Amino acid sequence: MAPKDTLSSVADPTARRERSAHHQAPRKSPAPASKSASKKSATGTGKLSRKALVAINFASVAAGLGAWAIVSSAGIVGLPGPGEVLIRGGELLADGTLAEDTGASLARVLSGFLIGSLLAVPVGFLMGWYQIGRAIIEPWVQFFRTIPPLALLPLVMVTMGIGETPKIFVIFLAAFLSCVISTYQGVVSVDKTLINAARVLGANSMVIFRRVVVPASSPFILVGMRIGLGAGWATVVAAELLAAPNGLGMRMQQAQQFYDMPTILVNVIVIGILGLLMDRLLLMIEAHLTRWQERR
Numbered sequence: 001m002a003p004k005d006t007l008s009s010v011a012d013p014t015a016r017r018e019r020s021a022h023h024q025a026p027r028k029s030p031a032p033a034s035k036s037a038s039k040k041s042a043t044g045t046g047k048l049s050r051k052a053l054v055a056i057n058f059a060s061v062a063a064g065l066g067a068w069a070i071v072s073s074a075g076i077v078g079l080p081g082p083g084e085v086l087i088r089g090g091e092l093l094a095d096g097t098l099a100e101d102t103g104a105s106l107a108r109v110l111s112g113f114l115i116g117s118l119l120a121v122p123v124g125f126l127m128g129w130y131q132i133g134r135a136i137i138e139p140w141v142q143f144f145r146t147i148p149p150l151a152l153l154p155l156v157m158v159t160m161g162i163g164e165t166p167k168i169f170v171i172f173l174a175a176f177l178s179c180v181i182s183t184y185q186g187v188v189s190v191d192k193t194l195i196n197a198a199r200v201l202g203a204n205s206m207v208i209f210r211r212v213v214v215p216a217s218s219p220f221i222l223v224g225m226r227i228g229l230g231a232g233w234a235t236v237v238a239a240e241l242l243a244a245p246n247g248l249g250m251r252m253q254q255a256q257q258f259y260d261m262p263t264i265l266v267n268v269i270v271i272g273i274l275g276l277l278m279d280r281l282l283l284m285i286e287a288h289l290t291r292w293q294e295r296r
Contacts, residue, residue: 080262085269088262097251102270104246105236108164112171113232117225120176124183124221129209134184141180149174149231150238157243167239174235175228182224186217222286226279233275 048056065082072081080088092098126133127141149170156166190213198208240249248267255263 116175128187186220
């Protein structure tokens with residue numbers, strides 16, 4: 001029955017035209033989704049305004065301070081309250097101790113972080129772009145990446161002394177290892193279609209690297225720098241706990257010997273605030289350099 005119908009439709013031009021018109025009839029397209037609905041589906045939730053996000057941030061901080069005050073007043077863990085810590089912070093700021101320690105720790109972190117990041121970016125590019133570079137460098141990076149920088153501090157102090165050099169070196173190592181891995185991953189993750197398209201248009205390897213690879217891997221580099229910054233702060237505090245004439249870590253160790261909890265918390269809060277401000281600065285730089293990247 002089916003072959004007969006097919007043959008008759010082929011033989012009858014009128015039937016063919018009717019069948020073709022039936023298949024080519026325009027279908028009713030679905031109504032376009034609203035702008036808000038598409039934005040919600042893209043992000044999973046409705047996008048909050050900047051004012052709403054700032055309000056939520058302040059509410060979160062206020063809730064944390066309230067919980068801290070409740071726990072300290074209840075005497076559950078023996079923590080001093082926010083008011084006591086604020087008073088101690090004012091005292092340390094008035095006599096210049098807090099400013100001196102903050103400046104010393106900040107100088108160490110910035111020195112090690114900047115040196116580590118500036119060296120990590122070209123090394124990561126070398127590993128990602130050239131196979132021979134990857135074969136030479138990657139085993140050493142992976143080897144030292146599994147060793148905590150603080151584990152090398154005793155060896156570094158023996159070989160470099162007890163001055164500023166060993167502290168800056170371990171911070172450099174922590175920042176370098178975090179950033180070099182992210183840079184390498186950014187280079188190898190560049191879309192091959194972009195590279196092939198550039199080659200078709202006549203671009204040589206240097207132009208492709210400069211105009212395609214570097215911009216495409218910049219988000220990875222900045223993420224690695226943010227991770228390295230956090231690792232640098234964690235390393236400097238631990239390094240100052242072992243041997244330092246000043247610094248936030250040294251002051252916490254000194255306060256711990258006298259069970260001076262307010263001083264310890266003042267230094268912890270200062271470290272957190274400095275780390276947060278520096279991370280926000282890197283986020284602003286990232287937003288400026290990667291404006292082409294779609295964000296949630």
